[in-house]
Amino acid sequence: MTTKISKWPPGTPMWVDLSIDDVESARDFYSRLFGWGYTSDDAAGGYLLAHLDGHAVAGLGPKDDAALPPSWTTFLSSDDAGATAAQVKAAGGRLLVPPFDVMDAGRMAVAADSGGAVFGIWQAGNHIGAERVNEHGSLCWNELHTRDYSAARSFYADVFGFSYHDIDGHDMVYSTCLRPKDAREVAGIQLDSALPGETPDYWLTWFASDDVAATAALAEHLGAKLLMPVSDSPFGRMAIVQGLQGEVFGLIAVAPAEN
Secondary structure, three states, X not given: OEEOOOOOOOOOEXXXXXXXXXXXXXXXXXXXXXXXXXEEOHHHOOOEEXXXXXXXXXXXXXXXXXXXXXEEEEEEEOOOHHHHHHHHHHOOOEEEEEEEEEOOOEEXXXXXXXXXXXXXXXXXXXXXXXOEXXXXXXXXXXXXXXXXXXXXXXXHHHHHOOEEEEEOOOOOOEEEEEOOOOOOEEEEEEEOOOOOXXXXXXXXXXXXXXOHHHHHHHHHHOXXXXXXXXXXXXXXXXXXXXXXXOOEEEEXXXXXXOO
8 A cells, every 4th residue: 555645756647537428426436346436526527536544546527528438548757747737748649638737636638649548737726636556446557558669669659768677478568667756567568469550558446455356246246347357467467447437447456455
């Protein structure tokens, strides 16, 4: 378990939020699945902060565009959202939402990388992002699935200064992203040759579970589907879930917290 009280270093995936059609339905689903509670602000347009024991772990909010599918968005930390947005364009990406202030919480932008994968940029103000990670029901890992592995690595190296550690074997092409501050592994990039031709690259959010089989079974009981059944991997037991409104996320095992 990690509890965070200061802003995350640049390049760290430090927040995820769900853009959804029916916020109340999603609120109930994730409350029952992960034990989340929620807070809201009347000025936030229906956006909810999900928390565990009073510490923020994720966001839920209504979609800005009804035509877009429900999805979890990964946000990467920046010390200067405007400068990072400029680097996105210089590296061949697109700005979908230019930088703007979110009250006193911070400054954000939404972008698409050179392969079309959507991600957020967050410059912390009063909201640093996830305050608890790597425990049951909280953010654990974020990885990019791409059909152009080399181009994706070049893009994120140019924008966030990532270097890479290649993960050999396991029947996949995969590397971890090392943030520039301390070379810590903070994300992954995977060559995904199974992506349909019309589907853009995407960032997959992984939530930690202290019992993946039980969490996956609960998700199914609540009406979700398993896109990848519970299975063992070199990185731990895992599953991929499609939520009630079509959003996709992963579950991966972590050791239960000691009392």
